[in-house]
Amino acid sequence: MLQNWTPAQTRSLLKGLAFISPWLVGFAGFVLYPIAASAYYSLTRYDVLRPARFIGLENYIELFAKDEIFRTVLGNTVYLVVLGVPAGLVVAFLLASLLNREMKLRPLFRTIFFLPVLVPAVASAEVWRWVYNTNYGVINSFIKSWGLAVIPFISSMELAKPSLILIHVWAQGTAIVIFLAALQDVPSSLMDAAEVDGANALQRFWHVTIPICTPAILFVMLTGMIGMFQYFTLGWLLTQGGPNNSTEFFSLYLYRNAFQFFKMGYASAQAWILFVIILAFTLLIFRSSARWVYYAGESD
Amino acid sequence: MQQTEAIASSPTQHLPLSQRAPFRAVQRALFYLMMVALALIFAGPLLWMLSTSLKTDPQVYTVPPIWIPNPVRLINYPEALASRPFEIYTYNTLRYALGAVAGALISNTLVAYGFARIRWPGRDIFFIICLSTMMIPFQVRMIPLYLTFKNLGWLNTYLPLIVPTFLGVNAYYTFLLRQFFLTIPSELSDAARVDGCTELGILIRIILPLAKPALAVIGLIQFMFAWDNYIGPLIYLNSEALYPIALGLQQFRTMFQEELMWPYMMAASTAATAPVIILYFFVQRTFVEGISITGLKG
Numbered sequence: 001m002l003q004n005w006t007p008a009q010t011r012s013l014l015k016g017l018a019f020i021s022p023w024l025v026g027f028a029g030f031v032l033y034p035i036a037a038s039a040y041y042s043l044t045r046y047d048v049l050r051p052a053r054f055i056g057l058e059n060y061i062e063l064f065a066k067d068e069i070f071r072t073v074l075g076n077t078v079y080l081v082v083l084g085v086p087a088g089l090v091v092a093f094l095l096a097s098l099l100n101r102e103m104k105l106r107p108l109f110r111t112i113f114f115l116p117v118l119v120p121a122v123a124s125a126e127v128w129r130w131v132y133n134t135n136y137g138v139i140n141s142f143i144k145s146w147g148l149a150v151i152p153f154i155s156s157m158e159l160a161k162p163s164l165i166l167i168h169v170w171a172q173g174t175a176i177v178i179f180l181a182a183l184q185d186v187p188s189s190l191m192d193a194a195e196v197d198g199a200n201a202l203q204r205f206w207h208v209t210i211p212i213c214t215p216a217i218l219f220v221m222l223t224g225m226i227g228m229f230q231y232f233t234l235g236w237l238l239t240q241g242g243p244n245n246s247t248e249f250f251s252l253y254l255y256r257n258a259f260q261f262f263k264m265g266y267a268s269a270q271a272w273i274l275f276v277i278i279l280a281f282t283l284l285i286f287r288s289s290a291r292w293v294y295y296a297g298e299s300d
Numbered sequence: 301m302q303q304t305e306a307i308a309s310s311p312t313q314h315l316p317l318s319q320r321a322p323f324r325a326v327q328r329a330l331f332y333l334m335m336v337a338l339a340l341i342f343a344g345p346l347l348w349m350l351s352t353s354l355k356t357d358p359q360v361y362t363v364p365p366i367w368i369p370n371p372v373r374l375i376n377y378p379e380a381l382a383s384r385p386f387e388i389y390t391y392n393t394l395r396y397a398l399g400a401v402a403g404a405l406i407s408n409t410l411v412a413y414g415f416a417r418i419r420w421p422g423r424d425i426f427f428i429i430c431l432s433t434m435m436i437p438f439q440v441r442m443i444p445l446y447l448t449f450k451n452l453g454w455l456n457t458y459l460p461l462i463v464p465t466f467l468g469v470n471a472y473y474t475f476l477l478r479q480f481f482l483t484i485p486s487e488l489s490d491a492a493r494v495d496g497c498t499e500l501g502i503l504i505r506i507i508l509p510l511a512k513p514a515l516a517v518i519g520l521i522q523f524m525f526a527w528d529n530y531i532g533p534l535i536y537l538n539s540e541a542l543y544p545i546a547l548g549l550q551q552f553r554t555m556f557q558e559e560l561m562w563p564y565m566m567a568a569s570t571a572a573t574a575p576v577i578i579l580y581f582f583v584q585r586t587f588v589e590g591i592s593i594t595g596l597k598g
Contacts, residue, residue: 005421009420009421012418012419012420012421013420013421013422015414015418015420015499016414016418016419016420016422016423017414017420018414019410019411019413019414019415019418019499020410020411020414020415020426020430020468021410022407022410022411022466022467022468023407023411023430023467023468023469023474025467026407026464026466026467026468026469027429027430027433027467027469029467030441030445030464030467030469031433031436031441031469033444033448034440034441034442034443034444034445034448035436035440035441035444037443037444037447038440038441038443038444041443041444048447095338098334098335098338101331103331103332103335104332108339109335109339110588111584112339112342112343113338113339113342114580115342115343115346115577116342116345116346118524118573118576118577118580119346119573119576120527120528120545120546120549120572120573120576121528121530121546122528122530122545122546122547122549122550122569122572123349123549123569123570123572123573126549126553126565126566126568126569127345127346127348127349127566127569128345130348130349130352130562130565130566131344131345131348135361136360136361136363136365136562138344138348138365141362141363141364141365142364142365144363144364145363145364170342170345177588226434226435226437229437230437230438230439232530232531233530233531236530237530237550250439251439251531254439255531258442258443258446259446259535264443264447267443268443270439271437271439271440271442271443272440274437274439274440275436275437275439275440278435278437279435282435
């Protein structure tokens, strides 16, 4: 093939490869090799001290057939993704729509809604531990002063996951900024046309604003979903998987298996299951996107 | 319902003001009321953190809670931070964050340039492979990476956290920069090429000066990521002398156990948060512009 190329083409190929060479090295060493190694480890029993021993699909069989905690973990993770991602998205979109209106002090409001995402996860964990505190946390302290029953946010099995989702919904700064950028692109001519046609504000929002923003919504949904499947830090710090495994999410259980129980093979098998689940959800969202994502420049 | 109405109605109505004025005044008042309420809710946890960090012990345990500490106990900060080597945590975090920012900017600029501004056979395939790595969860690579770094003798150093950034492993940054580079007219490069400028020369002299907002966004995102990163340091570092703030804050927590020392804990949390927020205020304008430009166009 190479001999059919003009010297100019070969030169441009070499130039291109030279520029992306850092990535080529990084991709081979820190992406491709680890993926292959992880696939292999998932078929072994490996405790780091002794060499990995090939055991075929045993890890996968154990995960699906025997490991009851794993089943809980799967359920918890899907719960978190299926409720948390849309909740975050809707709140971010509504806040962005509010910020998109003409108003005084807009930069101030924008900053306030953006601020939570700047708080490091470790600090966020401590702040919310204190906010959610059953005795003196700000919410329960008010509730107590009104003589009502306190809310056991992160100490109850039923409320622990919703409480973590609430924290996620609070920290939507990035999505808000992305949506705000998309909203500013909604052509006012379209809005005016819809208004002339007699569409009320709600109809314009639903039939003009949202469709125009669907590419941004797709982007936020995809990145949010991929991120949420890997949810770790707040769960690890705030609830440690408890109470009674109700917040034991995929990454927590995987981390425990790898670095606390030193079951590297078993943890690798979990990582691959996570990978496949994320791939499946990605494909599902992409497939469905043909039906609901509107691209203004579709013709070219 | 009222809320959605307020969101949706755009200020494009050109009806005579005399007819609409009273209605609109009420509407606007309600709108601002709602904005202020929402802002208070979103700022609430952070105000609560700040307020607690300045309280004396008895004020922490009042029911209902008080928001404005009286007296203001500023000394909580030095007292809390002195109980652990906070300055060492900060130094470690800064070293890590600045190293990672340098790595991400240098490597991703080169890689994105190769993907955006040079036409070469096979480019699109490589770019698709690069993009598809975004879907791979870190957990898949985590264990082999840990074992590799262990074999290299890199555990308990910052190399596992910094070296990969110099190899453009974060496809998200590559993607953002490439999108930005694509918006720069190709005539600019062509003219420079005619004048005998090399590709690297074009990148440095023409593209980079135009790409400042995009670079600022990536720099800030990477800085915040490094400041925030918990699982990386958790896996690779085990001596406290190397801890970044993310791990250090947990040391505070073990010391200040549960409810006994909330003002100290909140002082430490505020100290861990403040630098990021201050930095954000400095680069806010570039950042928001950059996200709007880089975000999702094209």
